[in-house]
Amino acid sequence: MRINKQKLFKWIKRSVIVLILLFFLLPLLTRLVPSGMNAEKTAQFFKDQQIPFKDTTIIKNGQAVRWVTAGDATKPMVLFIHGSPGSWNAFKAYLSDSGLLQKVYLVALDRPGYGGSGSIGLSTLQAQAEAVASGFIFNKDTQKITVVAHSYGGPIAVKLALLFPNQIKQLILIAPTIAPEVEEGIGFKRKAQSMTEWKWWRWTLGSDMLNSAKEMQPLPNEVRQMQKDFLRLNLPITEIHGTEDALAPYANQAYVMHQMKNAQVDTFMLSGKNHFIPFTMPDKMIAIITSKL
Numbered sequence: 001m002r003i004n005k006q007k008l009f010k011w012i013k014r015s016v017i018v019l020i021l022l023f024f025l026l027p028l029l030t031r032l033v034p035s036g037m038n039a040e041k042t043a044q045f046f047k048d049q050q051i052p053f054k055d056t057t058i059i060k061n062g063q064a065v066r067w068v069t070a071g072d073a074t075k076p077m078v079l080f081i082h083g084s085p086g087s088w089n090a091f092k093a094y095l096s097d098s099g100l101l102q103k104v105y106l107v108a109l110d111r112p113g114y115g116g117s118g119s120i121g122l123s124t125l126q127a128q129a130e131a132v133a134s135g136f137i138f139n140k141d142t143q144k145i146t147v148v149a150h151s152y153g154g155p156i157a158v159k160l161a162l163l164f165p166n167q168i169k170q171l172i173l174i175a176p177t178i179a180p181e182v183e184e185g186i187g188f189k190r191k192a193q194s195m196t197e198w199k200w201w202r203w204t205l206g207s208d209m210l211n212s213a214k215e216m217q218p219l220p221n222e223v224r225q226m227q228k229d230f231l232r233l234n235l236p237i238t239e240i241h242g243t244e245d246a247l248a249p250y251a252n253q254a255y256v257m258h259q260m261k262n263a264q265v266d267t268f269m270l271s272g273k274n275h276f277i278p279f280t281m282p283d284k285m286i287a288i289i290t291s292k293l
Contacts, residue, residue, distance in 0.1 A: 036087025036115025042068060045089075049096045057116065060134035061127075066116030067135055070095040070106045076143045078289070079135055080108040083151025083177075085212040087115035090150065093282040100286060103293050104146070107138050111156075113211035121211030125222050128215070129159040136167055144169035148289060150278045151248055152216060154178050155223055162229050170236040172289055175275050177248040179255035180220035180227075186249070233263040238292055240285070242273030 037045065039055050046053040053070045068088045078100070080091040088095075088108040095106045112131050113121025122128050139145055146169050149157035154176020161168045177183055237260060241253040250269075257265050268288060270277060278285055 036110055037089040037092070039116070042089075045092060046070065046096070051096055051101065053095075055116075058134045058137065060131055063112050063120075063122070063131060064116075064118050065112060065131050065134050066110040067138065068095065068108050069138055071101045071104070073105050073138065073140050075103065075105045076141045076146070076293070077139045078104045078106055078146045078148060078293075079132070080106070081132060081147065081149040081153030081156050082108070082111060082114075083153050084216055085114055085209065086111070086150075086153075089115075090278065091148075094148075094286060094289070097282075097286050099290060103290070105138070105141070107135055109135060111153075113214075119211075121214050123214050123218060125155055125159040125219075125226070126163075128156045129163050132156060132160055133164060133167075136164070139167075146170050146172065146289075146293065148172045148174070149176065150174045151275065152177050152219070154248075154252075155219065158230075158233070159226060161233060161235060162226060165232070165235070168235060170238070170292060172238045172240070172292060173256065174240045174278050174285060175242065175245055175248045176239070176252055176256070177216075177219065178223055179252045180223045182249050182251045182255065183220045183223075186247070227259060230259045231262050233260050236264045236266070236292070238266045238268070238288065240268040240270065240277065240288060242270045242275065242277050244272055245275045247275040 042053075042055055051070050052072075053068060056067045056069065058065050058067060066088070080088070080094060082088065082090040087110045091108045094100060095108060100106060109132065110117040111121075111128065112118060122131065136145070145167055147157045147160060149171070151174075154173040155178045157171050157173060157176075158178065161171055237256065239253050239256045241248075241250050243250045253267055253269070257267065270281070270284075273281065
């Protein structure tokens with residue numbers, strides 16, 4: 001069989017370009033991508049929306065945790081937890097929604113390691129939940145808190161409910177990454193996380209990506225450790241999931257239903273939708289949240 005040298009050369013050229021992008025340029029680009037929305041842009045956003053807000057930093061166990069709150073602080077509180085990586089502005093459409101603002105006080109954070117909460121992340125769900133718990137100070141209402149969480153925020157929300165059952169009214173989990181075997185079975189994701197141990201990648205990657213790998217790698221075992229406590233969850237849990245979610249597969253929904261047997265689990269299956277439903281379908285998510293208030 002004769003080899004077409006021209007085609008071979010093109011293939012090699014394309015392969016070299018892909019490798020350069022993968023191992024050199026893409027990691028460097030993560031350093032250039034802004035982490036979240038800074039104080040100036042946050043203030044301008046709410047000014048444009050004519051919504052009262054506060055941008056507050058709380059020190060919890062020596063860790064700075066930035067919080068953005070919107071609306072009337074005397075109303076029942078809804079707390080939003082972003083995924084990995086991420087920042088409070090993943091939920092900016094929610095904190096500026098007029099319908100939600102009429103009903104509740106909206107609170108979101110930059111989790112440690114992201115945005116305005118420093119560059120050093122946390123590697124355990126316990127530490128993550130304790131950092132989130134610093135936001136309880138914003139709850140001026142006598143009612144318990146509704147927690148809305150996306151992706152890795154899901155297991156944090158579950159840990160939060162286990163640690164502080166008297167503070168949490170209900171959980172609304174959007175595409176949570178909580179089923180251990182499912183998470184371990186996502187080969188490309190686990191491989192990408194392990195590649196952050198490579199010296200070149202550690203030197204070139206931004207802190208967001210390194211912190212994401214730091215918290216995601218131990219996640220399956222951490223969930224297994226708290227799985228024995230799931231029967232203590234007797235609060236309402238809403239699980240929303242797209243059937244075409246490659247980053248947190250749809251099987252996570254079945255895990256929540258089967259493992260959290262004493263909770264009042266309500267599910268929403270979104271056919272053909274992926275992991276990014278909080279951003280691509282905010283109206284749908286807001287409608288579900290509103291129906292649960």
